[in-house]
Amino acid sequence: xxxxxxxxxxxxxxxxxxxxxxxxxxxxxxxxxxxxxxxxxxxxxxxxxxxxxxxxxxxxxxxxxxxxxxxxxxxxxxxxxxxxxxxxxxxxxxxxxxxxxxxxxxxxxxxxxxxxxxxxxxxxxxxxxxxxxxxxxxxxxxxxxxxxxxxxxxxxxxxxxxxxxxxxxxxxxxxxxxxxxxxxxxxxxxxxxxxxxxxxxxxxxxxxxxxxxxxxxxxxxxxxxxxxxxxxxxxxxxxxxxxxxxxxxxxxxxxxxxxxxxxxxxxxxxxxxxxxxxxxxxxxxxxxxxxxxxxxxxxxxxxxxxxxxxxxxxxxxxxxxxxxxxxxxxxxxxxxxxxxxxxxxxxxxxxxxxxxxxxxxxxxxxxxxxxxxxxxxxxxxxxxxxxxxxxxxxxxxxxx
Numbered sequence: 447x448x449x450x451x452x453x454x455x456x457x458x459x460x461x462x463x464x465x466x467x468x469x470x471x472x473x474x475x476x477x478x479x480x481x482x483x484x485x486x487x488x489x490x491x492x493x494x495x496x497x498x499x500x501x502x503x504x505x506x507x508x509x510x511x512x513x514x515x516x517x518x519x520x521x522x523x524x525x526x527x528x529x530x531x532x533x534x535x536x537x538x539x540x541x542x543x544x545x546x547x548x549x550x551x552x553x554x555x556x557x558x559x560x561x562x563x564x565x566x567x568x569x570x571x572x573x574x575x576x577x578x579x580x581x582x583x584x585x586x587x588x589x590x591x592x593x594x595x596x597x598x599x600x601x602x603x604x605x606x607x608x609x610x611x612x613x614x615x616x617x618x619x620x621x622x623x624x625x626x627x628x629x630x631x632x633x634x635x636x637x638x639x640x641x642x643x644x645x646x647x648x649x650x651x652x653x654x655x656x657x658x659x660x661x662x663x664x665x666x667x668x669x670x671x672x673x674x675x676x677x678x679x680x681x682x683x684x685x686x687x688x689x690x691x692x693x694x695x696x697x698x699x700x701x702x703x704x705x706x707x708x709x710x711x712x713x714x715x716x717x718x719x720x721x722x723x724x725x726x727x728x729x730x731x732x733x734x735x736x737x738x739x740x741x742x743x744x745x746x747x748x749x750x751x752x753x754x755x756x757x758x759x760x761x762x763x764x765x766x767x768x769x770x771x772x773x774x775x776x777x778x779x780x781x782x783x784x785x786x787x788x789x790x791x792x793x794x795x796x797x798x799x800x801x802x803x804x805x806x807x808x809x810x811x812x813x814x815x816x817x818x819x820x821x822x823x824x825x826x827x828x829x830x831x832x833x834x835x836x837x838x839x840x841x842x843x844x845x846x
Contacts, residue, residue, distance in 0.1 A: 447462070447463040447464065447465065447466055447469070448460060448461070448462055448463070449461045449463055449540075449544065450589075451544060451547045451548075452589065453547070453551070454551075459547065461543060461544055461547075463539065463540065463543055466509075466539050466540075467508035467509050467510055468508055468509065468510025468511075468512075469510075469539075469561070470560070470561045471510050471511070471512060472509075472510045472511045472532065472535070472536065473536075473561040473562065473564065473565055474561065475503065475511045475512055475513050475532065476511065476529075476532045476533075476536065476565055477564050477565050477788070477789065478513065479503065479513075479529050479532065480529070480565070480566070480569060480789070480835045480836065480839055480840075481788075481789035481790060481835075481836050481840070482834075482836060483792075483834065483836050485528075485529070485834075486503050486526060486527060486528055486529050487527055487528075489501040489502075489503075490502050490503075501513050501514075502514070502515070502516070502525065503525070503526035503532075504516065504517055504523040504524065504525060504526060505523070505524045505526055505531070505535075506521040506522060506523050506524075507520075507521050507522040509535070509539075511526060511531075511532050511535070529835075530571055533569060533570050533571040533576070534570075534571045536565075536570050537570040537571055537572040537577075540562075540567075540570070541567075541570060541572050541577075542572065545572075551581070552580070552581060552582060553581065553582045553584075553814065554567075554577075554581050554582070554583050554584075555583075555584050555585070555586055555592060555846065556583060556584070556585050556586075557585065557586050557587065557588055557589065557591075557592070558585065563585075564788055565788070566583075566788060566835075566839045566840070566842055567583055568581070568583045568821065568839065569835050569839045576825070578818065578821050578822060578825065579822070579825075582814045582815065582817075582818045583814075583818070583842075583843075584783075584813075584814055584842075584843040584844070584845055584846060585842055585843065585844045585845075586844065586845070586846070587773070587774055587844070591774070591777070592846065594777070595777075595782060595783075595845055595846045596846065598777075598782050599782060599846060602747065602749060602782060605747060608699060608700060608701045608747070609674065609676070609699045609700050609701070610672050610674060610675065610700070610701055610702060611668065611672045611674075611675040611676070611700060611701065611702040611703075611704065612675065612676045612677075612678075612691075612696075612697070612699075612700040612702070612703055612704070613665055613668050613675060613676070613677050613678070613703075613704035613705075613706065614677075614678040614679070614682075614683045614687075614688065614704070614705055614706070614707070614723070615658070615661040615662075615664065615665050615677075615678075615679055615683055615704070615705060615706025615707055615754070616657070616658055616659075616661035616662045616665060616679040616680060616683060616706060616707075617658075617679070617680070617683035617684065617707055617722070617723045617724040617725070617734075618657065618680060618681060618683075618724050618725065618726045618727075619652075619655040619656065619657050619708070619722070619724075619725050619726075620653075620655070620656075620657060620725075620726075621726070622657065625656060625657070626653040626654060626655070626656070648710075648718065648720065648733065648735045648737075649733055649735075651710070652725050652734075655708050655722055655725065658706065658707070658708070658793050659793060660792075660793030660794045660796060660797040661679075661706035661707065661754070661793070661797070662679065663794075663797045664706045664754060664796065664797040664800050664801065665677050665679055665706060667797065667800070667801040667804075668704065668800075668801075668804060671801075671804055671805060671808055672804075672808070676700075680724075681724060681726070681727060683707065683723055683724055684723050684724035684727060684732070684734070685723050685724070685728070685732040685733070685734050685735075685736055686727075686729075686732045688723065688736065689732065692743075692744050692745060695745065697744065697745060697746050697747075697748075698745055698746060698747040698780070699747075700747075700748055701748060701749050701750070702748060702749065702750050702751075702752065702804075702807075703746065703748045703750070703751045703752070703781070704751075704752045704754060704800075705721050705751070705752070705753055705754065706754040706800075707721050707722055707723060707753075707754075708721075708722040709721055709722065709753055709772075709786070709787065710722055710735070711771075711772075712771075716738060716771030717737060717738050717739035717771065718737055718738070718739075719737065719738045719771045719772045720735040720736055720737040720738065720740075720772075721735075721736045721753065721772075722734060722735055723735075723736060738771040738772050738774070738775035739775070741772070741775040741776060741778075741779050742775055742778050742779060743779075744779040744780075745779065745780055746776065746779045746780035746781045747780050748780070748781045748782065749782050749783060749813075750781075750782065750783045750784075750785065750813055750845075751776050751781045751783070751784050751785070752784075752785045752800070752803075753772070753784065753785065753786040753787065754787075754796055754800050772784065772786065773786065773844035773845070782845055782846075783813055783843060783844065783845025783846065784843070784844045784845060785803075785813070785817065785841060785842070785843050785844075786841075786842060786844065787840040787841055787842075788839075788840045788842060789836070789840050790840075791836075791837075791840050791841075792836070792837060795832050795837045798832075799820060799824065799837075799838065799841065802820045802823060803816050803817060803820045803841075804816075806819055806820065813843060813845070814843060814846075817841065817843055820838070820841075821838045821839070821841070824837055824838035825838060
């Protein structure tokens with residue numbers, strides 16, 4: 447495995463980390479556990495108390511971590527009791543060999559590849575504490591994307607008379623009295639034979655989305671913090687409305703764009719990754735799914751787009767392209783930075799997280815500072831018992 451480091455003075459170095467056996471499987475295991483609302487030991491026994499499948503975590507002889515039945519004796523399995531065991535293992539494999547290059551830099555910009563794009567590096571434990579405790583982390587698709595972002599940052603500093611915030615959220619996914627029976631279940635990305643099948647594949651998901659009561663609270667909190675904010679919710683949080691705003695060049699007027707909706711990530715077909723808007727008033731041309739491919743036709747001038755998107759579905763094949771697809775599409779449309787989630791996030795804790803994040807932005811913090819401080823509050827202050835990574839680590843910033 448080859449890693450490149452580039453410091454602020456332009457010194458680029460290559461580092462060979464060697465072969466890491468079963469890395470992709472370990473990353474998949476780690477991500478699944480990060481997204482769980484229970485500890486590793488609780489997952490092992492919770493089926494005795496609730497209608498939830500028991501999950502046991504093992505480390506086998508070649509170092510990889512797996513979830514399932516006890517492996518055969520020849521694999522020398524050891525039972526894992528704490529998520530930190532995997533955090534430390536990954537940090538030792540991925541970061542410890544780079545320690546001579548890393549400690550003096552408070553800010554890290556990471557360009558992950560493949561399955562690495564689906565884990566938040568700030569959760570890894572190096573020198574007895576998670577990375578987030580000492581470092582500010584953001585992500586980019588590539589070094590070339592980093593150069594483009596820096597140029598856009600300079601260009602947007604000269605923009606004048608922009609309004610502060612436009613938010614769209616709490617769309618109607620179903621009548622309030624008729625919630626779908628499966629709307630709380632994680633959604634798998636469909637395997638498509640041809641891209642032409644995309645519209646059918648997406649509309650087949652319509653009965654999987656729950657209405658988001660927390661999104662209404664989130665929009666209300668944003669309106670309190672930014673009284674001049676433009677809000678669109680309920681029936682107005684629709685693809686037709688968004689198209690109209692785009693055609694009228696309204697979206698180019700705002701520094702911050704916020705979407706408090708469901709989101710859908712398709713690792714196999716990145717252009718299908720989408721924000722899910724109103725599904726009760728759709729047409730053949732406005733199906734409610736604003737895909738990465740469709741975002742290329744929008745015109746933005748935003749410093750930050752926030753995807754406060756709940757229940758983001760990720761398919762079984764762990765690839766980074768699906769995660770990166772939306773931020774890149776937003777960049778092409780004119781956005782600079784994107785705050786998004788890596789797994790299903792809870793409706794109520796997301797509202798709390800976003801309220802704290804935007805309060806810091808309004809008080810003069812930059813995007814990375816605001817995000818880092820909010821994560822540290824959740825981690826260290828146990829806000830509403832939300833210290834588990836599932837409540838704070840899913841939020842990652844693609845940008846600078």
